[in-house]
Structures are given as structure tokens and as C-alpha cells.
Amino acid sequence: MSSQQLGSGPLHAAGPGPRPEPAGAGDGTAAPSPPARFVGWLGGLGGAAAGYGVFQFLFEVLPDSLSGQLAKYLIAGVSGLGTAAAGWLAAALLRARAQRPAYGTASGSASAPAVPAALPQVCHDAYAALVEQVTVVDDPELGRLTGWAHSLGETVPPRPTPVGTAYGLHIVLDLGVPDGRLRAGDLVDTLWRLRLPDGGWSARSQGLQARPEITALVLGALARAGVSEDRLAPEVARCAARFTPDGDPAGWASVHVVTTVLRGLLRAAPGSALLPELREAVVDGALDDPGRDHLRCWGYRLRAPYGPPSPVHTAQAVVALDRAGRVLGENAAARAAREDGVRWLLACPELRHDVCGDLAHLREEVRRPRADDPTRHEVLNVRHFTAAWVVRALLTPTAGQVAGADGLEEAWRERLAGAVAAVWAGQSGGIWTWGPGEQGAPRQPLWMTYQGLSALRAHAVSMYRPGR
Secondary structure, X not given: OOOOEEEEOOOOOOOOOOOOOOOEOOOOOEOOOHHHHHHHHHHHOOHHHHHHHHHHHHHHHOOOOOOHHHHHXXXXXXXXXXXXXXXXXXXXXXXXXXXXXXOOOOOXXXXXXXXXXXXXXXXXXXXXXXXXXXXXXXXXXXXXXEEXXXXXXXXOOOOOOHHHHHHHHHHHHHHOXXXXXXXXXXXXXXXXXXXXXXXXXXXXXXXXXXXXXXXXXXXXXXXXXXXXXXHHHHHHHHHHHHOOOOOOHHHHOEHHHHHHHHHHHHHHOOOOOHHHHHHHHHHHOOEEEHHHOOEEXXXXXXXXXXXXXXXXXXXXXXXXXXXXHHHHOOOHHHHHHHHHHHHHHXXXXXXXXXXXXXXXXXXXXXXXXXXXXXXXXXXXXXXXOHHHHHHHHHOOHHHHHHHHHOOOHXXXXXXXXXXXXXXXXXEEOOEEOOOEOHHHOEOEEHHHHHHHHHHHHHHHHHHOOOOO
């Protein structure tokens, strides 16, 4: 059986873009430079005082031979007036800059580009794009389908898919839509109608064979939209029964598949007996990285060959294990593994953290034997928005606790600010783009926009400090 194959994609945000602001000196604001401190001190004396000081100094040092006392008075007086005016203007400028609202003014939080002023507009633009490109199809067998294809702007006539519609539903729930042009109920009904004949859901490339990662994605979206646990229970049971190490060895070997199923079932069926097994598989699949002080991290596989240490898969494991700890109860081995994962992410050795290699996009293929012909393989192409995953991992409660306990607050702020800057740089008009798609047109997958918006919103919420 073929194993997964992992390929490296282009660096994200490699060109000019938002950069992290300097770390504050305790209150989140930028530390003033020596020239700024001098000008502030000079302005603090008052423009008149500074001018008089310059006048007195020049009058004392100018030679008496300079055409008499009148010339000395004139030169010293003009210089003093000029200094007074310059000092007053400089002090006024510094006061105005100090009063300007800054992003991330809370102590201990990450500095980042000025997102709050623009984030509402990005959310508005994303919603407008979803409204513009939503597809309604009257299927003679399934009924009315309302949703989206895998990506926005597809050249073929779009038809709602489980993946596109599930992520679209997540976005709608995140944005708290202000009007009735998009209704969560219509999207929920569509996802139920897109179920396969034998239950479950699959991606377009996977045919009519239900796959656990897509099924768990849809179940998680449905649960988040308020579908009852009783209604979800039959599909949860089918998903758990099919997803076994013997029945789906390729899936159980994949960090992406196992963590996706774990996150989805934590939403849809927090009491599922499969969850502890999935958590144990993630913990057991961690690997030791000699390049970063032998800290544990994750490659793209949970079994040998694990592949090289991977920031995106480490971030996915940290997020999944953090959520599992809150839902299932704490587990010492899982906690130690995810804490090491956080330390590994914070140990990035590069100087800039908005365009570093740890934020590079990745692509992998999950290969499974086809149900109708085991000699051939179905291929699921998976693309990873690494920067968004790193933001989510560094915003987990675990990351904050590790940074505080290990004295890594500064490293945490720098890595988080860099990842947020990279996420921000990837969007245009509220939509994120993954390179060229069909016929060279930009590929705009719904999952990428969801992950970008989710990361920025989570960061903005974490920065909010009432009354400060």
C-alpha cells in the first residue's frame, strides 16, 4: 500500500507585506528610540525654555568681533526662536503619535499589524463574496442544494460539495451573518442531502466511498450549527465503525486524517469511545527532533516513516490535543506531548517570523486503495495553510501556559505576531488564494478563507482587554 507523499509548496507572504511592530516595554507600545527620547526630553522643557537656552548659549560663545553686540543678539535670538519652534512641534508630534490607538496594547500580548481597523471590512468582504458566489441547484434526486463548490470562482458550472459547503457553513457561523441572504438552515439541509447512499460524506476525488476525515468535518459543522446529538448519532456510529486501523491503515497513519477526525468528533460526539484511541494515536506518533533540542514534534505520518519534522502537522496535533484535554479530561502523556510541540514551534531559529520556513505552505496526498479496484488508488490532495495553523496552535491555552512557565513570552509574542502577519498578507478582499488553479486562474478554496478568518478573529479576541 502506498504511503502518503508530502511535497513542499511556495513560501507564504514572501513579498512585501505587514510586519510585526516592535515589542512594547511592558504596556504593549513600541519602545522609543534614543532620538525620540531626546526630543521628548527637549519638548518637555517647553519650547520657550529650550529657545532661551540656545539663545543664552550662543550669546556666550559668539566672539565679540562679530560686528558688535547687536549682531550677536540677532543671531542668538533667531537661533533661539527656531529651536523653540522646532522643539514645540516635535513635542506635539510625539504626543499625537502616543495618543494614536495601537494594536495589541495589553501587556503580554503579541504585537501585530493594525488588524482591528481593517478586520471588520475583511469580514464584510468575505460575506459579500460568499453571497455573490453561493450556488442553488435543484437536483432531481436530492432536491434543492444551496452551498459552494470546493473553491470560489471555479470555471466549470459550480455545484455544492460537502467540503465547500461545510467550510462555508463554518464561515457563516463565524461571521454571524447580518441578514437573510445566507441561511445556516439551508446549508444544513444541503449537507444532509449530500450524504452518500451508504451514509457518510466524501470529497469529490474520493468518489462514492465515505471517508472519515470528510465525514468528521461535516459532522462537526452540523453540530456547530445546532443539529441535535440524536440526529448525528447514526452517522457518528458509522464513521467510528469504518475508521479502524485495519480497515483504513492509510488514514490511521496520517496526522491530517486522525487530527481532523478527532476535532470533528469532539464537536459532534464528545462521548464517543473512539476519541481516546485517536488521542493516543496522536501522542504515540510524536517524534524526537535532534535539530531543536530533542523536543517532540510531528511529521506528516503517525507511523514510520514519519517524514521530516513539520510545523503544520505539529500545530495540528497541538490544537487537537488541546481540545481533547478540555473535553475528555487531562492526560499526562498527551499534555507533555503537546507542551513539547509548543516548545518546538517556539524554537524556530530564523530571525524573521513572518516569512520563515516554518510558515511555508505544504501539500500532501492521502492515497488509499479504491473500493472498486484495490490495485488502483484514490488520491486526496490536501493543502495546508501553515501560518493559520501556527496561529491557532500558539493561541491555545497550552501555549500561553508553556510560554509563561518557561520564560518564553517574548519568543511567543514574536512567533505569534509573525504568523498573524503572514495570514493577513495572504488575503485580498476578504478571500485567501492558493496559487493558480484551473487555466491559471487563482485558486480560492473555501477552507483557506475559513482558516484565515478564524485565525485573525481568534487573535483579535485574544488581544481584547476591557478597560485597557
